[in-house]
Amino acid sequence: xxxxxxxxxxxxxxxxxxxxxxxxxATAGSKMLENFKPLFSAEAVERLEKAGYAxxxxxxxxxxxxxxxxxxxxxxxxxxxxxxxxxxASLVASGKxxxxxxxxxxxxxxxxxxxxxxDFIKPTYGTVSRYGIIAxxxxxxxxxxxxxxADDAKEILSVIAGHDSKDGTSLPAEKYEYSTxxxxxxxxxxxxxxxxxxxxxxxxxxxxxxxxxxxxxGAKVEEVSLGMAEQAKTAWQILMxxxxxxxxxRFDGVKYGYRTPEYKNIDELYVKSRSESMGFLAKATxxxxxxxxxxxxxxxxxxxxxxxxxxxxxxxxxILADYDxxxxxxxxxxSYKPYDTADAFEKVYEESLFTAxxxxxxxxxMVTKGVQLIADSxxxxxxxxxxxxxxx
Amino acid sequence: MxxxxxxxLETHVELSTDSKLFCSCGGHSSxxxxxxxxxxxxxxxxxxxxVTNKHAIExxxxxxxxxxxxxxxYTTFDKKSYYYPDLPCAYQITQWFHPIxxxxxxxxxxxxxxxxxxxVEEDAGKLVHDEATNTSFxxxxxxxxxxxxxxxxxxFRSSDEVIAYLKKLKxxxxxxxxxxxxxGAMRCDVNISVRPEGSNELGVRSEIKNMSSLSEIKxxxxxxxxxxxxxxxxxTEMLVQETRRWDDVxxxxxxxxxxxxxxxxxxxxxxxxxxxxxxxxxxxxxxASMPATAEEKSGYYEEMGIAAKEAxxxxxxxxxxxxxxxxxxxxxxxxxxxxxxLTECMGQMKRLELTSLDIEPAKLARIIELVxxxxxxxxxxxxxxxxxFENNVDVDKFCEENNLNAKIDNSFILETVRRVIGENDKxVADYKSGKxxxxxxxxxCIMKELKGNGDPAVIRSLLEKELNx
Ligand SMILES: [Zn+2]
Numbered sequence: 001x002x003x004x005x006x007x008x009x010x011x012x013x014x015x016x017x018x019x020x021x022x023x024x025x026a027t028a029g030s031k032m033l034e035n036f037k038p039l040f041s042a043e044a045v046e047r048l049e050k051a052g053y054a055x056x057x058x059x060x061x062x063x064x065x066x067x068x069x070x071x072x073x074x075x076x077x078x079x080x081x082x083x084x085x086x087x088x089a090s091l092v093a094s095g096k097x098x099x100x101x102x103x104x105x106x107x108x109x110x111x112x113x114x115x116x117x118x119d120f121i122k123p124t125y126g127t128v129s130r131y132g133i134i135a136x137x138x139x140x141x142x143x144x145x146x147x148x149x150a151d152d153a154k155e156i157l158s159v160i161a162g163h164d165s166k167d168g169t170s171l172p173a174e175k176y177e178y179s180t181x182x183x184x185x186x187x188x189x190x191x192x193x194x195x196x197x198x199x200x201x202x203x204x205x206x207x208x209x210x211x212x213x214x215x216x217x218g219a220k221v222e223e224v225s226l227g228m229a230e231q232a233k234t235a236w237q238i239l240m241x242x243x244x245x246x247x248x249x250r251f252d253g254v255k256y257g258y259r260t261p262e263y264k265n266i267d268e269l270y271v272k273s274r275s276e277s278m279g280f281l282a283k284a285t286x287x288x289x290x291x292x293x294x295x296x297x298x299x300x301x302x303x304x305x306x307x308x309x310x311x312x313x314x315x316x317x318x319i320l321a322d323y324d325x326x327x328x329x330x331x332x333x334x335s336y337k338p339y340d341t342a343d344a345f346e347k348v349y350e351e352s353l354f355t356a357x358x359x360x361x362x363x364x365x366m367v368t369k370g371v372q373l374i375a376d377s378x379x380x381x382x383x384x385x386x387x388x389x390x391x392x
Numbered sequence: 393m394x395x396x397x398x399x400x401l402e403t404h405v406e407l408s409t410d411s412k413l414f415c416s417c418g419g420h421s422s423x424x425x426x427x428x429x430x431x432x433x434x435x436x437x438x439x440x441x442x443v444t445n446k447h448a449i450e451x452x453x454x455x456x457x458x459x460x461x462x463x464x465x466y467t468t469f470d471k472k473s474y475y476y477p478d479l480p481c482a483y484q485i486t487q488w489f490h491p492i493x494x495x496x497x498x499x500x501x502x503x504x505x506x507x508x509x510x511x512v513e514e515d516a517g518k519l520v521h522d523e524a525t526n527t528s529f530x531x532x533x534x535x536x537x538x539x540x541x542x543x544x545x546x547x548f549r550s551s552d553e554v555i556a557y558l559k560k561l562k563x564x565x566x567x568x569x570x571x572x573x574x575x576g577a578m579r580c581d582v583n584i585s586v587r588p589e590g591s592n593e594l595g596v597r598s599e600i601k602n603m604s605s606l607s608e609i610k611x612x613x614x615x616x617x618x619x620x621x622x623x624x625x626x627x628t629e630m631l632v633q634e635t636r637r638w639d640d641v642x643x644x645x646x647x648x649x650x651x652x653x654x655x656x657x658x659x660x661x662x663x664x665x666x667x668x669x670x671x672x673x674x675x676x677x678x679x680a681s682m683p684a685t686a687e688e689k690s691g692y693y694e695e696m697g698i699a700a701k702e703a704x705x706x707x708x709x710x711x712x713x714x715x716x717x718x719x720x721x722x723x724x725x726x727x728x729x730x731x732x733x734l735t736e737c738m739g740q741m742k743r744l745e746l747t748s749l750d751i752e753p754a755k756l757a758r759i760i761e762l763v764x765x766x767x768x769x770x771x772x773x774x775x776x777x778x779x780x781f782e783n784n785v786d787v788d789k790f791c792e793e794n795n796l797n798a799k800i801d802n803s804f805i806l807e808t809v810r811r812v813i814g815e816n817d818k819x820v821a822d823y824k825s826g827k828x829x830x831x832x833x834x835x836x837c838i839m840k841e842l843k844g845n846g847d848p849a850v851i852r853s854l855l856e857k858e859l860n861x
Contacts, residue, residue, distance in 0.1 A: 131440070133439060
């Protein structure tokens with residue numbers, strides 16, 4: 001197998017298996033791509049290598065990155081003491097690699113970082129090139145960095161962020177300057193009421209503890225009702241599933257990837273190749289995504305979700321005009337146990353309540369000390385500074 | 393009862409861009425070997441993202457101007473999903489929600505044909521079936537080559553109008569440099585129904601897919617007309633709205649498998665491509681780069697003093713009018729240039745069975761200049777032109793090598809005549825003794841010395857004068 005485990009890779013960077021590295025197999029955790037070798041590297045990987053960083057290897061992900069934190073990988077999920085572990089997050093936590101690049105499609109690396117108590121930053125949509133991601137939800141997925149602390153996260157993010165002409169949604173700035181030194185004492189932070197209320201007691205305690213630390217640093221902390229958390233979750237589910245369905249349709253057994261050994265005609269080739277190579281969550285997402293894009297439902301599902309996206313963006317911007325950051329759980333629990341595959345779709349949907357707002361708005365989010373912080377677009381430095389000042 | 397045809401056309405045309413619509417692979421110029429012109433993007437590899445070819449957008453806007461359309465300054469790309477092996481991503485990027493041009497019209501004689509919209513989209517690949525191994529192969533060379541689809545309103549009432557429209561579309565698109573419209577690069581879907589003359593209601597519609605030959609389009613329309621009228625009048629069949637294809641061997645249309653037509657394409661905006669905003673400045677730039685239309689050019693040529701009939705021929709073909717414009721710009725007089733193109737060049741094209749005028753304008757300009765300045769005779773000019781058509785020779789070098797120079801002064805001829813007379817005592821004596829024929833052999837020697845230069849009449853008179861002196 002291609003994944004790094006115990007090899008000595010300290011100082012190197014691990015890369016999620018949904019991100020392409022030239023000539024290194026990229027499976028996206030799916031049997032469909034078991035033997036797929038890409039012809040080129042992702043832009044983020046190229047930038048790292050050009051800056052002198054070495055790629056340690058690929059880290060296991062859930063199939064196409066759609067799940068909670070890697071449990072749906074065709075190549076077996078990673079667990080520890082009966083609990084699920086995000087592959088990249090646990091490597092960073094144990095110091096086996098300096099940092100990791102992960103695709104934040106539906107919150108998986110945020111949940112993994114929260115559970116493993118490492119930092120993960122998902123930057124503003126469009127600041128890091130998506131060229132070279134095995135794409136699912138193009139309108140919201142983004143490469144982010146898992147690291148041991150805010151300074152490492154800042155260091156790696158500075159290398160990979162910047163305009164890329166190969167990505168049509170890449171923002172124009174050539175470079176971004178990030179800081180971990182902004183003055184937290186002068187900040188106003190709000191706790192997202194709906195997300196706080198939906199979390200377990202242990203998670204609530206983490207939020208409370210974090211809020212206390214912030215107050216000690218001189219920051220103002222208040223509770224605020226977002227008024228759009230459920231809508232953001234449902235709209236993102238619709239957009240994410242529809243785009244994923246469309247992007248995964250290229251995996252048809254014709255050009256590369258898994259092809260069923262026996263078929264009578266082209267339709268059978270398609271159906272058998274896809275049915276035999278994809279797992280339950282991918283299939284459920286495809287069925288859901290196809291349904292919301294059907295002609296009869298387009299208006300009231302996809303199109304409506306696009307309109308909700310705009311409302312959620314406006315609402316979030318309004319809140320972030322009054323506050324520097326939103327403090328919220330990244331997940332409902334402090335750890336996850338393996339569960340029955342047939343529950344995967346609902347389970348991920350429920351958990352996406354905590355992660356959907358940054359995904360649907362494209363705003364930056366950071367997980368640190370098991371909690372999530374969300375800031376307005378381009379305000380990564382606010383997140384990094386808060387994380388850094390709470391670290392010490 | 394009399395019936396009338398109601399026909400609408402969807403015409404797909406390949407745009408003349410250097411690269412494909414969303415990647416940097418070569419564009420319309422067709423490569424030789426299958427899958428020669430393919431990259432990870434246009435073969436559907438994961439990780440690649442589309443980047444829009446700006447030139448394709450500009451050409452589509454030009455087509456919009458040409459067909460009197462309103463240009464949508466906010467336009468988007470959308471995804472159309474269906475599974476087929478020649479479609480590597482299992483979706484086609486097209487324009488569904490905000491097409492680039494809308495509400496235009498074309499004049500066909502007295503009739504105005506409405507244009508509903510023009511949109512930009514990528515082409516699909518090609519399946520090649522190998523009978524020997526009973527295997528299908530996929531060729532992605534054509535995948536993602538930019539197309540425009542020109543959708544007309546159902547304004548045609550006869551197959552002749554359809555053919556006239558397609559011919560006009562083809563020459564205008566070629567003229568404006570929007571499309572080469574090569575064989576097979578212009579494909580039509582024909583929507584056809586029949587109704588009693590004078591009725592305002594529409595009959596049951598058939599769509600004949602993917603036609604490219606004008607004569608087949610005409611035959612298919614005529615066949616459908618008879619089929620529809622028979623169905624209405626004699627109840628030969630129950631008409632249903634359906635997609636059909638023309639079988640050129642059996643000379644009739646057949647319904648296509650229902651499965652191919654009943655698909656839900658699940659259109660949605662492509663999140664990888666930002667909406668394109670064509671601001672006023674860009675729009676003005678594109679407009680300024682529009683070539684004059686054939687009609688405008690013809691009028692302009694008449695103003696230059698070219699006869700109406702000649703002006704019409706010159707402006708009807710982009711290559712002819714480009715040649716005329718270029719050579720006139722090089723300082724030759726319009727009337728002379730027109731005559732050279734219409735008589736000499738077109739004569740050469742006919743002789744060599746060429747369909748387009750492809751010689752270098754500078755060469756034609758030089759030939760005309762040499763003739764006008766009397767450096768060579770018109771007959772010699774034709775000889776050079778013929779050599780340019782055949783072997784693309786260098787004009788001045790060719791004249792020199794073949795001694796076509798007409799301007800040799802008389803003193804040089806006289807000198808030669810006197811020298812040759814001096815060298816041919818016997819012939820001179822013969823001539824003087826009354827053998828008139830002897831002069832012919834002396835004349836031959838002089839011509840040989842002059843290597844064919846000089847006017848034979850002048851030489852002969854000089855020779856006679858010298859001999860009789
Ligand atoms: Zn290409």
